[in-house]
Amino acid sequence: MTFYKTKLINMKTFWTIFLLFLTHFIFAQTNQKETNSDLQYIPNEYVIQLEPTADASVFFQKIKKEFNESGIIFQKEKSLFKDLNVFLLKSKTEVKDVNRLLRRLDYFSEVKRVGQNFQIQQREKIPNDPLFINQWDMEIIHAPEVWEVTTGGVTALGDTIVVAMMESGDWQHDDLIGNVWINWGEVNNDGIDNDGNGYVDDFFGWNVVDSSDVIGFWGGTHGTRVGGIIGAKGDNNIGLSGVNWNVKIMWVHNDLTISKIIESYQYVYQNRKLYNDTNGEKGAFVVTTNASFGIDGDSSTYPDGLQLEDNPLFPMWCDMHEMLGGVGILNVGATANKSIDVDVIGDMPSICPTDHLIVVAENDKMDKLSSGYGKINVDLTAPGDGSPTTTLNNLYETIGSTSGATPHVSGGIALLYSLPCEKLAREARENPAATSLRMKKFILDGVDKIAEQSNKTVSGGRLNLEKSMQLIFGYCGTETGILKINRLSPNPAESYIDVAFTPNEFGKYTIRIYNTIGQLMYDDEYIAEDFLPASFRLEGMDRFRTGLYFLTISNNLDFTTE
Structure with missing residues (x-):
């Protein structure tokens, strides 16, 4: 292996060195294109690095003349990395003895390193969960590519990432229990609000219906299935994997009445605000909420379409999203399942006028839009259409519609917060509201553009976590x-x-x-x-x-x- 220094695009506060690992194995290859688990060598192509003081034009003229006499004709060299003095050199003629050629090139004093060009194999991190083979949804959003970098859990500064699940579910499922949020600021069942968040004994989350931390199964299997998309424990040899292998899910049990929904958001808000106010000593670092529920605008209740003015509680519902955004929480909500234009017909919470909300439509396996849409009020699509997930009694089934699409996005937000980017993690602490909006931009700017969706959603595309990751890395290294x-x-x-x-x-x-x-x-x-x-x-x-x-x-x- 060989290491060398260079000038590179560099993050704030970072010294960076560029490392090139070139083993002697490279120099022992033939000129054939070899296929194995490591490398595929490219015939007649060579990567060559010159010494910093070498004059590249003079050198290449010299070797072309010298090697031409022995029957090797080089094409014009191509600069690969100017500041490193690295070039790609191709031979027009077949090189029969690659090792001899490399030794001859290496003999020149101007040459620092030289080796045969090769193709790096594609990499994906695939969990060992037996049902992952059926998880087409994770493939289409490019989760495995992000799992090569991070599988979730904490930020680059060590903040434990929490997703607020705005409904009940079986958090004791074998594939969910490892990712349940526990309020360690509380002493379980001592009758005291130990952490001062306004809730007594909220050790396992909060049930706003009976004011306890007993999380039930209101709504049947729905919440358990949604939660499995967000964070079924990954790589644990059972079941399947959520978008996050590691994350903390805060379960907030409600009965889907608007009052309890607002109360549920209040609980989440209090915990993130407390976290911010105490520099992480108390509360929870909630980065997103998931709401796989809503109100259709095409019902007989709203013959002219649903508008915010139709019910005084609608604006209050929207205000909660704005409040949560102010402390750094990016809310994610499902749009209507019917194929309607919610910009015209209306939908809650899709039409809430807040930037701190991402509204999700559903796409199927073929990227066909299969739900409500809206160029103004619906942000992007994500997979639903029978996505495999967890259900009650340690079993597994599927979830579809926008209920299944939404947790792919909320789970994706949590996963992206765990990338190794100290700049993003620090901003989340110091400027939580602005960071929430920045994360929304990373999500929407990173979509795969789908022609059919170009005038149907704000972004015109479907969730792609790998592209969002690349945008975040670009943000991290800007100096x-x-x-x-x-x-x-x-x-x-x-x-x-x-x-x-x-x-x-x-x-x-x-x-x-x-x-x-x-x-x-x-x-x-x-x-x-x-x-x-x-x-x-x-x-x-x-x-x-x-x-x-x-x-x-x-x-x-x-x-x-x-």
């Missing part, structure tokens, strides 16, 4: 800086790397390695005792596959250094 590392050794690397750098202050530094698509491969800490040059060793580097990696050294200061 440019020049890296200066004091020492990297050995070079070529072996099973370890020794890194030397100069701290900007004493204290804790986070050491992380990412691959080229942002997956966290290594995570550790280093304590610098003073401002003098410091060093540390990273062990286990031989477990990495051949490829490109980024090493980051970060602390909490807002600056870029050389």
Whole structure:
């Protein structure tokens, strides 16, 4: 393996080095295109890095002339990474002895590294849950690609991510119990409001019907099925996987009366507000609510279509979304299941005039819109149409309609908050309302555009969590800086790397390695005792596959250094 330094696009407070792992295995390949579990080598294509002082145009003219005499004709080189002096070199003629060619190229003093080009295999993280094979819905929203980076749980700063489930369900299901939110600020059944959130003994969530934490099954299997989409425990060898393998679901039992719905939102609001006010010591870091329910606008009750003015409680319902958004909660609601234009016919909560609400329509396996729609009031589609999920008595069944579509989005929001982006996590603490809206933009801007939906929803597309993840990584790394590392050794690397750098202050530094698509491969800490040059060793580097990696050294200061 070989490591080298470069100038790269860089996050705030981060020193970054670009790492190239090139094992000697590369140099021992033939010119044939080989297929195995690791690499597919590309015939007659070579990646070459020149020394920083080398004149590329002079060098390539020289080797083309020299190799032409031995029957190897090179095409014009292509710059791959200007600041690294890396190029792609192709041969027009068949190279019979690749090893000899590489040795000859490596002999030139201008050459720093050279190897045969190869194709990296696609990667997906697939859970071992036996029913995952049936979960077409997770594939269509590209959840497995995000699972390669994160499977949920906590933010980059360690905040435990919570989804508020606005109905009852069987949270003791074997595939749900591991992800139930527990209010550790309470002493269970002591008759005291220990955490001061206004609720006595709300240890397992809250039942607004009987003012207890006993979560029942009002509404039959519906809540359990919705909850399984959000967070059925993943990779546990049973059942299936939710959008999050790891997340905390706050169950809020209600009877779907508007009064109890508003009361339910109040409970969620109080807990996130308390979390914000106490810097995470109490309450819950609720990032989203899921409401797979609503009121159709085409009923006989509203012959002219449903409007906010039709009922004074409708605006109150909408105000709750606005209130929750103010403390950092992005609400997700289901639109009508009937194929109607809710911009014309109306629907609750679809027509609530708040930015802190995402309204979800349903698409089927073929990305066909199969529910209500609205260019103004419906934001995007997500899969429903028989999505596999949990149900009562430790069993499994499916859920469809917008009830099934909505938790894919709320679950997706929670999953994206767990990405390794300290900037996003810090903003969620310091500017929760703005971060909620930013997350909405990541969701809507990341959709797969569907032609049929272009004039039917705000975004014109279907949820794609991988694209939203890419947008978040772009947001995380927006500043440019020049890296200066004091020492990297050995070079070529072996099973370890020794890194030397100069701290900007004493204290804790986070050491992380990412691959080229942002997956966290290594995570550790280093304590610098003073401002003098410091060093540390990273062990286990031989477990990495051949490829490109980024090493980051970060602390909490807002600056870029050389």
